Amino acid sequence: MGLLTFKGGIHPDDGKRFSKDQPIRPLLPEGDMIYPLSQHIGAPANPIVKKGDHVLKGQKIAEAGGFVSAPVYSSVSGTVKGMEQHFNPAGNKVECIVIENDGEYNEVDYGPVKPMEEMTSEEILEKIGDAGIVGMGGAGFPTRVKLSPKEPEKIDYIIANCAECEPYITADYRRMLENTSDLVSGMRVVLSLFPNAKGIFAVEDNKRDCISKLQEAVADEPRMDVKALVTKYPQGAERQLIYAVTKRAINSSMLPADAGCIVDNVETLIAIHNAVINGRPLTERVVTVSGDAVQNPGNFRVLLGTNHLNLIKAAGGFTEQPAKLISGGPMMGFAMVTPDAPVTKTSSAILAFKKDVVSRNPETACINCGRCVEVCPSRIIPSRLADYARRQDIDSFVAMNGLECVECGSCSYVCPAKRQLKQAIGSMRKTALANKRKK
Amino acid sequence: MNEKYRVSSSPHIRDKIKSSNIMLMVVIGLLPATVFGIWNFRHENAWILVVVTTAAAVLSEYIYEKLMHKPITINDFSAVVTGLLLALNLPPTLPWWMGVLGSVFAIVVVKQLFGGLGQNFMNPALAARCFLLICFTGQMTSFVYDGVTGPTPLADLKAGEAVNTMDMLIGNIRGTIGETSVIAIMIGAMFLILMGVIDLTIPASYLISFVVFIVIFGGHGLDPQYITAHLCGGGLMLGAWFMATDYVTSPITTKGRILYGVCMGLLTGLFRLFGGSAEGVSYAIIISNLLVPLIEKITLPKPFGKGGER
Ligand code: SF4
Ligand code: SF4
Numbered sequence: 001m002g003l004l005t006f007k008g009g010i011h012p013d014d015g016k017r018f019s020k021d022q023p024i025r026p027l028l029p030e031g032d033m034i035y036p037l038s039q040h041i042g043a044p045a046n047p048i049v050k051k052g053d054h055v056l057k058g059q060k061i062a063e064a065g066g067f068v069s070a071p072v073y074s075s076v077s078g079t080v081k082g083m084e085q086h087f088n089p090a091g092n093k094v095e096c097i098v099i100e101n102d103g104e105y106n107e108v109d110y111g112p113v114k115p116m117e118e119m120t121s122e123e124i125l126e127k128i129g130d131a132g133i134v135g136m137g138g139a140g141f142p143t144r145v146k147l148s149p150k151e152p153e154k155i156d157y158i159i160a161n162c163a164e165c166e167p168y169i170t171a172d173y174r175r176m177l178e179n180t181s182d183l184v185s186g187m188r189v190v191l192s193l194f195p196n197a198k199g200i201f202a203v204e205d206n207k208r209d210c211i212s213k214l215q216e217a218v219a220d221e222p223r224m225d226v227k228a229l230v231t232k233y234p235q236g237a238e239r240q241l242i243y244a245v246t247k248r249a250i251n252s253s254m255l256p257a258d259a260g261c262i263v264d265n266v267e268t269l270i271a272i273h274n275a276v277i278n279g280r281p282l283t284e285r286v287v288t289v290s291g292d293a294v295q296n297p298g299n300f301r302v303l304l305g306t307n308h309l310n311l312i313k314a315a316g317g318f319t320e321q322p323a324k325l326i327s328g329g330p331m332m333g334f335a336m337v338t339p340d341a342p343v344t345k346t347s348s349a350i351l352a353f354k355k356d357v358v359s360r361n362p363e364t365a366c367i368n369c370g371r372c373v374e375v376c377p378s379r380i381i382p383s384r385l386a387d388y389a390r391r392q393d394i395d396s397f398v399a400m401n402g403l404e405c406v407e408c409g410s411c412s413y414v415c416p417a418k419r420q421l422k423q424a425i426g427s428m429r430k431t432a433l434a435n436k437r438k439k
Numbered sequence: 440m441n442e443k444y445r446v447s448s449s450p451h452i453r454d455k456i457k458s459s460n461i462m463l464m465v466v467i468g469l470l471p472a473t474v475f476g477i478w479n480f481r482h483e484n485a486w487i488l489v490v491v492t493t494a495a496a497v498l499s500e501y502i503y504e505k506l507m508h509k510p511i512t513i514n515d516f517s518a519v520v521t522g523l524l525l526a527l528n529l530p531p532t533l534p535w536w537m538g539v540l541g542s543v544f545a546i547v548v549v550k551q552l553f554g555g556l557g558q559n560f561m562n563p564a565l566a567a568r569c570f571l572l573i574c575f576t577g578q579m580t581s582f583v584y585d586g587v588t589g590p591t592p593l594a595d596l597k598a599g600e601a602v603n604t605m606d607m608l609i610g611n612i613r614g615t616i617g618e619t620s621v622i623a624i625m626i627g628a629m630f631l632i633l634m635g636v637i638d639l640t641i642p643a644s645y646l647i648s649f650v651v652f653i654v655i656f657g658g659h660g661l662d663p664q665y666i667t668a669h670l671c672g673g674g675l676m677l678g679a680w681f682m683a684t685d686y687v688t689s690p691i692t693t694k695g696r697i698l699y700g701v702c703m704g705l706l707t708g709l710f711r712l713f714g715g716s717a718e719g720v721s722y723a724i725i726i727s728n729l730l731v732p733l734i735e736k737i738t739l740p741k742p743f744g745k746g747g748e749r
Contacts, residue, residue, distance in 0.1 A: 243748055251744025325444050326451050335446035358447040365557040367458050369686045379740050379747035404742040409450030416458045423448035
């Protein structure tokens, strides 16, 4: 069978060589731990500790602020210093709980864990929600909500997003190699919620070793399968991934569940395993530190709330002063104002680059070359949409399907005129969506 | 380590290709036809015309932008492409100042007055050629080869005379400076295809629909000699590979490009078989340029998830 894929997409230098062969190393934090109340999509969590409180590792410090929300746990033992405004990786000042780490890592007594076979679906979902799990690939949508579609029996595919199509990031890659059984176990938990579903591990074919490792691991799992995808960006974008695996296509007004699918990424499935099988809340994740300005790129298992400065230090610091820091991948990640920001549930990487290619490539006039159209996975016309956005012409923007954009950035990447297409389309999309909600 | 870093919206990486690289590659792609043309006509006016016409295009862009206090864009090479393309579309004996006039018209009227690069809706070089044809019909249609003035092979063909298709392939025939040698044009076109600057969509749909048209209406059926002569003559190759493929004046989607190619093929056939002159490529392309907004409207792609994913 041929490799699975979608139409469009790009082939940037994947940069994975820097960190791909570095095994995951655990990293203990230095300094205060910082926990933003909003590390997910939905209502911010409400703090339930106050200044001076002593907390243990694994203790809940903020509870979900609604159904679409997620609680936050302390990843160390220590004393609550209070609430502070702090930069998050995306460069916004946000409300955070700050905890002084006592370095003891005294942990909460989680008590006996009920075997999964004895739990009802509702109990499993409860466990996942209560562990504070959200989409850890970057979206941050509360996993419990995602796993609660109206008709669970109509879900026929659970897709593990093992594409990791963003350049440079190797966190999922290392997880697949080193924690294969946890990943498969996470899938087993999710499958138990959906009686008619098949579990598919969808891996880009540049990760052959992961494919064979996973194939071995699912050999005795009748409900699971491994599928190889063409290596190209954005193969891991939810709609494109679903299409590649199932040939079902959804648009912006549909949910994956409408196509009988639920997609979870590698780190999320491992967190589900930890929550349901081990009874542990979400307090850590793997983060890749890479880029041409980093001394020793690598992959680290870090406690959530750890300052990114710790990660940079652990990777040997910078070889020279970088011009740009990115939280997440170079295609969809955020440019960081400062590295003095905590690792959150959705931080998959910190990348440091010697040069800022964006400021070195000023925008020029569109030459109508059609490259943006060719690569757009949403099959829309980025060049025209960016023109409408510039003119604030919302009606034409919507009529020309601007809302279908998945903000993958492929158009900006290929444009020979270096137009910031995704930026223009993205902000117009936000305005148009807000208007739509108002109506 | 607490200084602030540069921020910008994602993506944070960019492909290496730039507009100026693309234009430069087009210039390189035009060189085989240019060099052949200058050598072929062995007329010193030919190279003077090429140099002066190209220089005039660049200079008029510079002066216009300077006067209008706009950013100077001559280093994007697009004016070089326009000037050179215009020169290749001129008879080798044309007085040089007519070439200059053509360049100024192409750059100032067709390109800059509509807002500069990317905004013009007609190919500037072709529009200038048509402008010169109207102003100086005599000089623009007088073709000399080896010191003898006479009709082009395509005019011969139209008059029902035999033509030498081998000569038409090589290019040692009457015509404009750059249009005569199919081989030289194809070397340049192959280069552009290999470099990813152009693809086959437009030239193929143009040439195929043109051939279909003349097979049906030409009165010679599938006669290979007749078809080859039509394909090789009258600037069709230069037009199909270098002017119809101009990004700015062609549709942005693949479907649109196919339809655009078909339009040009049919119009070229129509002009050649039923029109007054033997040629027709320039007018076919210009008229199709004007049809682009309409073509784009009827070939709007379906987005992903609404039928466009396949
Ligand atoms: S328009 Fe949107 S979906 Fe299409 S390539 Fe650009 S960012 Fe991606
Ligand atoms: S890639 Fe850039 S230059 Fe080409 S059509 Fe799109 S916006 Fe215009």
